[in-house]
Amino acid sequence: MRLLVVGSGGREHALAWKIARSPEVSKLYAAPGNPGIARVAECAPIKAEALDDLTAFAARERIDLAVVGPELPLTLGLADRLADRGVAVFGPSRAAAELEGSKVFAKELMAKYGVPTARFAVFAEAVEARAYVRTLGAPLVVKADGLAGGKGALVCRSLAEADEAIRAMLEGKVFGRAGERVVIEECLEGEEVSFFALTDGEQALPLAFAQDHKPVFDGDQGPNTGGMGAYSPVPTLGERLADELLETVVTPTLRAMAAEGRPYRGLLYVGLMLTRDGPRVLEFNCRFGDPETQPLMLRLDGDLVPLLAAVARGEGLPPRLHWRPEAAVTVVLASGGYPGEYATGKPIAGLEAAEELPGVVIFHAGTALREGRLVTAGGRVLGVSALGADLEAAVETAYEAASRISFEGMHYRRDIGQRALRRPPGR
Ligand SMILES: Nc1ncnc2c1ncn2[C@@H]1O[C@H](COP(=O)(O)OP(=O)(O)O)[C@@H](O)[C@H]1O
Ligand SMILES: [Mg+2]
Known part of the structure; x- marks a missing residue:
């Protein structure tokens, strides 16, 4: 199979890394990709939002399956455009991606079909x-x-x-x-979790739980970022919760989308608050999470490509996914000043030494090659990831690897995964 991964971040590197290990793959492209992705795929310099160029490229290169990472091209209709040219696409149509592209649409859908969410109203x-x-x-x-x-x-x-x-x-x-337009809603209290399901529009297959860390500083202090790290599994979140969320949230949402003539295919990301009155949806995203995808790809056992292809072609899903019993963690190394203003073009040192550690994989997010040197090119630069016998071991390895890497202004959270390590397993 000839595959194309669209996007250039850590999520896309993790997907490309996993896809590249599949025996089904005869050729793997990425657009635009990044220097890390270039180690596993051939990168074409086409931006993820350049719908015409991407569609022409996919047709010319006889792509069998396109995997779209970011939300923007999906909400612009990239999946529809590729499908028109006969390319199977992992990622929802424009009409289905409205679930992320319009919070008003998502809230009104939930209200209409009884999906539990915060009380709200819409205003212009x-x-x-x-x-x-x-x-x-x-x-x-x-x-x-x-x-x-x-x-x-x-x-x-x-x-x-x-x-x-x-x-x-x-x-x-x-x-x-x-x-x-704005949505104004009640403020919910509880633990915030993300839930991911692969779906062909009818069936849904839950992924393992992963926990993100949004605030920039340790102890969840400071402004929110795109995500400073993630780990999986989450000891407090298990199969019982996954079953409950499939039944009360995912299945009703998929039925609602089908009933509205917007069948949803791809990855459904549900942001939730676990309140005292039960789970409530905060929002939907129409693609994989970043950085949650990074630890999930380290833990996913078996071939990802047949799964993505089955979803894209609407061919039916296997009964369950298999996960390695080990834990995985990703620590994001960020540019000085991020999530505010930051400089780019800072030379990055120490990657080889970090990657020598057993179990370590480094996913590139904001990097570039300048005159043969690897330099910073974004706010989130690298996702230092490690698989370990348990979360404690994975965390220790990831931080050992992070300590071997340096660039001017580099900063990262020192407490990724600590919340799970401090808490006894429960639900
Ligand atoms: N109703 C709510 N009650 C409490 N916190 C909320 C609520 N809605 C959103 N939040 C907080 O704000 C964050 C961002 O909101 P979200 O709906 O996920 O929008 P987006 O990810 O598009 O910025 C959430 O991760 C959550 O921490
Ligand atoms: Mg969100």
Whole structure:
């Protein structure tokens, strides 16, 4: 099979790394890829949003299966465009990707079909939004409707904060068209978890649980990032919870999407709050998580390619996935200043020494080659990943590897996985 991975981050490197190990693969391309991906795939310099060029490339190279990593090309309709040219695609159609591309769509779908989520209302007018927040009371959450690079959801501790969020989005247009409408919802309390399911539109197959770390500093301090690290499995989250989420959230959502004429195929990412009254959906994403995919690919046992192909072609899924019993962790090494402003082009040293450690795989996120030297090229630079006999061992190995790598301004969290290590197994 000839495959194309679309995207250039750590998630895409992890997917390409796993795909490249499949005996089914005769040729693997990535677009645009990155220097890490280039070790397992041939990179074509086409941006993930360049729909015309990607479609032409896939047709010319007789791609059998395209795997789309990021949400933006999916919401722009890349899957539809490729399918029109006869290329099987892992990733939802434009109509189905609305589940992530529009929070208003997702919330209204959940309300219509009884999928549990926070109480909410939708507004385009600031005056009405301000009146509503006064009926709801603080704390509450104001969310831009469209894609906002992870910056569009604001948890407001006071009405003044809510007024400011409403002003910025509806009047200040800080997110442009993505903020023309806002969802305002009640603030939920509980543990936040992510749940992933592969689906062909009818059946759904849960992936193992993985936990992300959004805030930039140790102890969940500081501003949110794209994700500073992840681990899997999560000792407190097990098969019972997975079954409950399949039954109460995933299956009803897939039925709803089918009933709306938007069958959902690909990876469904459900962001949830486990409240005292049960799980509540915070949001849906239409693609794999980054960095959760990195530890998951280290743990997935067996061939990923037939699974992706079965989903893409709607051929039916196997009854379950197999996971290695070991634990995996990814520690993200970030540029100085990230998630704020940061410099790029800083030379990276020590990768070979880090990769010598048994069980270590380093996924590239924001790297580039300049005159033959590996340099930084993004906020999240590398995902230092390790597989270990248990989480403690994986964490120790990953941090040993991280300590061998350096670039100017490099910073990373020192407590990835600590929450699980401190807590006895439960649910
Ligand atoms: N109703 C809610 N109650 C409490 N926290 C929330 C709520 N909605 C979102 N959050 C918090 O805000 C974060 C971002 O919201 P989310 O809906 O995932 O949007 P996005 O990922 O697009 O920014 C969540 O990960 C969660 O921590
Ligand atoms: Mg989110």
